[in-house]
Structure formats: C-alpha cells, structure tokens
Amino acid sequence: MTTETQTYELGNHPDWEPPSNTTGIIGWLRKNLFSGYVNSVLSLFVFYLLYIYIPPLFNWLFVDAIWGGGSREVCEVEGAGACWAFIDSRFSQFMYGFYPKDLLWRPNTAGLLLVALMIPLFIKSFNYKWMLGGFILVIYPIIAYFLIHGGSFGLGVVETNKWGGLMLTLVLSGVGIVASLPIGIVLALGRRSEMPIVKSVSVIYIEFWRGVPLITVLFMSSVMLPLFFSEGTDFDKLLRAMIGIIMFQSAYMAEVVRGGLQAIPKGQYEAASALGLSYWKSMGLIVLPQALKLVIPGIVNTFIALFKDTTLVLIIGLFDLLAIIQQANSDSAWLGFDTEGYVFAASVFWIFCFSMSRYSIALEAKLHTGHKR
Numbered sequence: 001m002t003t004e005t006q007t008y009e010l011g012n013h014p015d016w017e018p019p020s021n022t023t024g025i026i027g028w029l030r031k032n033l034f035s036g037y038v039n040s041v042l043s044l045f046v047f048y049l050l051y052i053y054i055p056p057l058f059n060w061l062f063v064d065a066i067w068g069g070g071s072r073e074v075c076e077v078e079g080a081g082a083c084w085a086f087i088d089s090r091f092s093q094f095m096y097g098f099y100p101k102d103l104l105w106r107p108n109t110a111g112l113l114l115v116a117l118m119i120p121l122f123i124k125s126f127n128y129k130w131m132l133g134g135f136i137l138v139i140y141p142i143i144a145y146f147l148i149h150g151g152s153f154g155l156g157v158v159e160t161n162k163w164g165g166l167m168l169t170l171v172l173s174g175v176g177i178v179a180s181l182p183i184g185i186v187l188a189l190g191r192r193s194e195m196p197i198v199k200s201v202s203v204i205y206i207e208f209w210r211g212v213p214l215i216t217v218l219f220m221s222s223v224m225l226p227l228f229f230s231e232g233t234d235f236d237k238l239l240r241a242m243i244g245i246i247m248f249q250s251a252y253m254a255e256v257v258r259g260g261l262q263a264i265p266k267g268q269y270e271a272a273s274a275l276g277l278s279y280w281k282s283m284g285l286i287v288l289p290q291a292l293k294l295v296i297p298g299i300v301n302t303f304i305a306l307f308k309d310t311t312l313v314l315i316i317g318l319f320d321l322l323a324i325i326q327q328a329n330s331d332s333a334w335l336g337f338d339t340e341g342y343v344f345a346a347s348v349f350w351i352f353c354f355s356m357s358r359y360s361i362a363l364e365a366k367l368h369t370g371h372k373r
Helices: 024-032 037-063 084-089 091-096 105-122 129-149 165-191 196-210 214-228 237-263 266-274 279-294 296-316 321-329 338-367
Strands: none
Touching (some): 165 237, 165 296, 214 237, 296 338
C-alpha cells in the first residue's frame, strides 16, 4: 500500500498561515512596487519626484493661497501662493460670459431643472427611464432655450452674443453630443448599405468632414455659410457654430459606430433574417444594441474630444470658458495671474471629462461589456 505525498508551494499550504510579508500592505508593496530590482528603482524614483514636487504644489494651491479680495494688492504679499481672488472676482463672468447679472436666475433654473430630471435616471427602481430620457432629449432643450434666450412667456430676449463662459461650452457640447450620435448611426448604416447611392453619399460625407480641420469648419460656417443665403437673411452665429460642430463630429461618430457594426458576428444578421425581421427591425432590435454596447469607450472618447474642441469657437468670436479666461488675463487690474486662470480652466474641463469617463466605465460594467475572464 503506497501513500501519495502532495506537495505545496511555499506559503500555500492550506493548514498554514501565510507569511506576514506576503499579505496586507507589505505584501501589496512587495508584489506591485518592489517585485524586482528594476521595479524597485523605478518606484523609489517616482517617490522621490513626488516628494520634491507635491508638497510645494499643494502649498501653492491651498495652504498659501489667497482665497478672497477685491484687488490684486491682496495677492502681492510676500510668500503668497495662488491668487484665487482673481477667480472669485470674475467667477460670474467665467460661468455665464456677458449674460446680464439680473437675469442669471434663468440659466440657473435651466441647469437645476436638468439636474432634477436626471436624478431619477440613476435610481434603479425608477420604471420610466425611457420616457424621461426622451423628455430630456426632446422637450427639455426647448424649455431651456426659451428660459435662456427668452422672447416668450414675458421673458426678455438675451441675444446669443452675450452667452459665454462655461454655459456656452455646455450648450455647444451638449447639442453636439445629442445631435451627432443619431446622425453618426445613420451614416454608419449608410456606409455599410448595399445601395450604391446611399453608400457613396455616406462615404463622401464622412471622408470630407474627417479631412477638414474643425477650425476650418467653424470659419466656413461663420463667414462662408451666410453667402449662400439670400441678402438680408440673418443667421445666428451660435447656430452656425452648432451646425458646423454637429456635421464635423457626426463623421467621427459614424466611424466609431461602424467599428461596432463590423464586430457583430455574421450569425446575428442571419438570425434576424431567419426570424423574418425587416432591415430596420433587425438593426434596431438585434444588431445596433449589441454594436453600441461594444463601442461605448469609443463613443464617450468622441464626446470628450467634442467637449474640449468647443474652445475653438473663439475663432468666430464666441467666448467660451477658455476664451473668457484669456480675455480676463489681459485685464490691467489683474495682470500676472495667468497661471491661476489656466489652472481653473483645466480643473473645470478635467472634472467634466473625468465624470464622463467614470460614467462610461459604470455603464460598461452594468452592460457587461468588459468580457472579464
């Protein structure tokens, strides 16, 4: 009678406690930061850089910073850090541009209404998300337009040339995101169509707009587009910029969606055909839901790029957040505080872009698109 002897790797015996240096924070450090000579040297080098740069940066941003004051004199004391008094004195202009101060309740109401409408979308037990989503995409923009622009219900008109700051950035990016996705889906389907005319038109559209820089598109929409209309026709500059951004961004969105369509196995199309579904039903019920789920990272990446590209509207005389900050930096009363303005702009853009990225990750996890092994 022979007895089999089972061997275990060091530290993996089921009846033994693992060594203390392989668990907890020490185990994590040894495994991830000090697993070898090269990794240890790189980790120590990074720690050294953090030790040199993080404390002074933290002191400049927070500890020694000047948070309030009506003039630059409060920031000229010796040893002062960041002059956030500059941001505080122009905060309203950075947020709303040249919008009349006594009417700021109108964009504020539009913003609070959007937040209130979006809260139920994050509640799992809420059963009317599709209806609420349709209301936000279709009805809410109309309400927001009449609130911000006015001209109806006794509200005075605020011309779009007074819109600016973060409000203008959100308007341009929001409209561009909402409009470019459905147009991009139609273009992607058109490019994969078997009808020659539809496919040719889609290919020409996509390749033309992808081959032209956005700054050129904005210039053309602002300067050249009015030349194609009859004399005396007034075409709002903001609307022209929106049209240019939507047409440009939809071409990129089309290629992202097309990548998702190509990733769907041929068997899915054959299954839809076997069920007797029409082209639009097979696309809407079977193919597109799977394709869009696969390209969520690409779609959100395009949205983030669009959000940042709105800074180019300065070329046609629209003052978004970055343009307003650049204009404020040239004010003789606050000369020398450019860094604070750009840090503030970078922080705002980072917050919105990071939020979109995190929502994308959460949506991928919810729809199980990660293909975890």
